[in-house]
Amino acid sequence: MSLNLPAGIASIIQLFSRLFSTRVWKQAEVLMIGAILTTRKRTVSSILEVMGIAHEKNFQNYHRVLSRAVWSNLEASRILLMILVSIFVPSEPIIMGIDDTIERRKGKNIKAKGIYRDPVRSSHSQFVKVSGLRWLAVMLLVEIPWAQRVWALPFFTALAPSERYNQQLKRRHKSLTDWGRQMMLQIRRWLPNRELVMVADSSFAALELLFRVSQHKLPIHMITRLRLDAALYQPAPNRQSGTMGRPALKGRRLPNLEHISVDPNTHWQTVIVNNWYGQGKREVEICSDTAVWYHTAKPVVPIRWVLIRDPKGKFETQAILSTGLFYSPIQILEWFVRRWQVEVTFEEVRAHLGVETQRQWSDKAIARTTPLLLGLFSLVTVLAHHLQNDFQWQVRQTSWYSKHLPSFSDALALVRRFFWASTFSMSHESFEMVKVPRPLFERLRDIAVYAA
Known part of the structure; x- marks a missing residue:
């Protein structure tokens, strides 16, 4: 399937083409845009339906992009980070948030799952356990100009397997702080010349972690x-000369x-x-x-x-x-309260991008899909930022919910409208009658009819 995207948007999406071979990139691009357009489960079959290729005989090739194709999640994270930094924080200190979330998954083929406390359903008086996968995500905490508020933009997500899973494989279990240290030092290698500040909750208030990242030759301030x-x-x-014993x-x-x-x-x-x-x-x-x-x-x-x-x-x-x-105390406090946006992003990706609706069973596909959906939040934000100068915002509101500035759902709607209009519209002037090809009309009808 060929996509006719305008040069400005295509130039952003094409930055990820270096991850794939030419043949695989065509399929990966379809999956990327289809994951934005679909309003249903983020399965490959739902994406193929919304892209109008549900009758593709070689549909298994799209599954293999996630389960077999050779490409690097780590390099995709680096590319996304560079895009975000160049657009939103070209010179100031880079403020990031790190936190974990539980993706509720069941099934004997989900090998790395564990039993964890459900942070959504639990409270101070009630402890609720859930079966699922634990993900550790690092997000850029930056003010979005057109939203006039700080958003948390995910760019680097890693699966932290359960202790039971590591015991079954007879390998050393790594704690969240171990994973966090590795991820922070990897980000430092990507950005060796920038001032980095990492904001975290009390789970990361560990002396070993604080020492390793803050006393590094290129420190990350936590x-x-x-x-x-x-x-x-x-x-x-100060140690006096001639003093005996350890300092x-x-x-x-x-x-x-x-x-x-x-x-x-x-x-x-x-x-x-x-x-x-x-x-x-x-x-x-x-x-x-x-x-x-x-x-x-x-x-x-x-x-x-x-x-x-x-x-x-x-x-x-x-x-x-x-x-x-x-850092001044007020600056430390203002940076710390930005951490709440990480929780907001976790909720947004569940509500609008289908996290927890994917159904992959392959280990490699599982390790790739959730980080891609989280990264899609940031990519949609970048595309909306690129489009907002040329398109008028339509801020959706009701009589019982009034808002004046766009939220992520409005940004996602803007990007979707752009893809539908630019890819499939046959009219060129705003005063012309919009011509909708019958295949597109039937596709939109099916999306509306089968939305549930």
């Missing part, structure tokens, strides 16, 4: 939560942050956070200082800690840390 009872110390004093790792023990938070002598500074978890501006009180974090038999990590409390008392006092000591 921002994450910090326990209020963490053991903080002054830096080790000191730390200085005098400092008061716990829990004690500082209730000390009446603590000086609190009132600040305004511009985008507090998607709720607009929020006034909070903070205090901050530097220290070294140390635990027996663990590395010593210099940090800047920031205590946050709510003057209205709506949330409990909490602490975050930054391994970049030179």
Whole structure:
């Protein structure tokens, strides 16, 4: 199937053609555009139907793009990252978020699955277990100009197999922090000359991880939560000449942050956070200082800690840390609250891009499909960014849901309208009657009729 895409959009999509042979790229391009156009399950058969080639005799070749073809997920992530950085953060520090999510999957052929806590259905009072695959994703946390808010754009996703799966194969199990360290250092190799900041939740507040990435010759600065009872110390004093024994790792023990938070002598500074978890501006009180974090038999990590409390008392006092000591407390806090957008993206890809509806059983196809669907979120954002100057936004709203700025569903609708119009329309002027070829009309009819 040949696709007649305009040069501007084609130039973006063609950047991924270097991953494939010429023959496989034609099929991969169909799968890419079909995954954007379909509103049903993200299976290969649904994509072939929406692209009008459901009667293709060699349909198995499209399955083999995911299950057998030789191409690199890692290189695809690098290409996508370079596209995102060049468009959205050409010069400033690159802020990224890292987090894991569970893709609910069942079946004996899904080998790497495990039993995990379901973060969506669980609460503080109820623990819900789910069978599925655990994915670790790194996303670019960047403000989208036309949306006027920060979005989390996935570009690098890895499967973290369960401990039981690794035991069956008799190989060492890697924890989430092990996977996270490898992914961060890989990103550092891709971007050796850029300032990188990684924002994470408390799962990544591990001294070994913080030490490895922050003390690297090209450091990655991490921002994450910090326990209020963490053991903080002054830096080790300068070693005097002639002193016997091992050098000191730390200085005098400092008061716990829990004690500082209730000390009446603590000086609190009132600040305004511009985008507090998607709720607009929020006034909070903070205090901050530097220290070294140390635990027996663990590395010593210099940090800047920031205590946050709510003057209205709506949330409990909490602490975050930054391994970049030179960042201001308000900057650390504003970067940290961007992390919430990672959860928003996980929900968006389930709602609009069919994550958890794919049905591959091949190990290679499983390892490729979910990262591709997450990356599709970022690719749609890039295409919408390219199109928004030439097309008028149609922000969908109802009487019970009013909004003025486009969301991801509007960006996806814009890209879909463009593909339908540019690829299949036969009219050239805006005042002409739009001529819809019968095959296209029947395809659109089938999509509407069989949408459920």
